[in-house]
Amino acid sequence: MKNLNAELYANELLELWAKKNHLLIAEDKLLSKYLVDKTKKVLDVGTGGGRLAFYLEKKGFVNISAFDIVPKMIDHATRVAKETNSKIDFKVADAVNIPEYGSDEFDYALYLQQVLNFIPNDQGFKASLKESYRITKKGGLAIFAFLDYDSRFFNRPFSATLNILRKIREENVSMQRLPWIKINNKINWNLFNRDQALSYWVKKDAILADLKNIGYTILEVKNANQFVNTKTKSRKGMLYVVCKK
Numbered sequence: 001m002k003n004l005n006a007e008l009y010a011n012e013l014l015e016l017w018a019k020k021n022h023l024l025i026a027e028d029k030l031l032s033k034y035l036v037d038k039t040k041k042v043l044d045v046g047t048g049g050g051r052l053a054f055y056l057e058k059k060g061f062v063n064i065s066a067f068d069i070v071p072k073m074i075d076h077a078t079r080v081a082k083e084t085n086s087k088i089d090f091k092v093a094d095a096v097n098i099p100e101y102g103s104d105e106f107d108y109a110l111y112l113q114q115v116l117n118f119i120p121n122d123q124g125f126k127a128s129l130k131e132s133y134r135i136t137k138k139g140g141l142a143i144f145a146f147l148d149y150d151s152r153f154f155n156r157p158f159s160a161t162l163n164i165l166r167k168i169r170e171e172n173v174s175m176q177r178l179p180w181i182k183i184n185n186k187i188n189w190n191l192f193n194r195d196q197a198l199s200y201w202v203k204k205d206a207i208l209a210d211l212k213n214i215g216y217t218i219l220e221v222k223n224a225n226q227f228v229n230t231k232t233k234s235r236k237g238m239l240y241v242v243c244k245k
């Protein structure tokens with residue numbers, strides 16, 4: 001199966017993500033709360049241009065590995081690493097299957113900026129969750145950010161409209177797989193066409209059940225807006241889940 005999201009990251013979204021370097025509020029709070037030991041082994045999954053990996057190295061972490069499915073992202077990160085004498089170990093790999101990394105290898109595994117939601121099929125998505133558990137040490141942490149289906153009010157009518165089209169076109173696609181509305185800040189005018197890059201939007205209860213079934217203990221679950229307004233029950237932005245193996 002073609003990976004249209006990987007193609008987007010290798011082309012239209014390359015520059016944007018290769019060069020990103022600021023942290024979101026939620027990321028800042030989660031990293032400072034949970035990544036407390038700078039001697040521990042960190043894996044940054046779907047690292048892009050190495051935004052989080054370089055940030056952690058600057059903070060004093062000394063044992064960082066990072067990978068991305070898009071070779072051009074890793075070329076960029078490796079170039080920056082050379083220029084800055086960074087010791088981060090960058091590789092090209094697909095989160096669905098990472099034999100490049102050993103079982104129980106990492107104390108902290110980061111799956112931030114919804115990397116896994118770009119995996120183009122449900123089987124691959126589930127396999128990537130299992131891989132996250134395999135490579136995390138017993139007692140170690142895996143921190144995920146997911147696209148949350150119920151964080152956007154229009155996802156249900158959007159899915160319903162798409163489902164009508166998909167039925168007419170005899171496509172068998174889950175309602176949780178939605179096309180990009182904007183790509184690189186430009187409206188995706190082709191969003192109702194066939195053969196779109198689709199992102200997988202998780203349902204909160206289902207993803208928490210999947211993570212528990214794999215063996216994780218859930219330590220914290222919050223949407224992005226709840227890091228800013230700690231009292232709100234509304235859910236906006238990414239769903240962050242902190243798991244302990």
Ligand SMILES: C[S@@+](CC[C@H](N)C(=O)[O-])C[C@H]1O[C@@H](n2cnc3c(N)ncnc32)[C@H](O)[C@@H]1O
Pocket residue numbers: 005006009017020045046047048049050051052067068069070073093094095096112113114115116118119
């Ligand atoms: C939104 S960017 C986030 C980049 C980085 N994690 C960050 O927070 O700056 C998503 C990244 O995930 C990568 N990606 C998508 N699918 C992947 C997969 N199956 N395995 C590894 N990386 C993947 C993309 O190439 C892209 O660099």
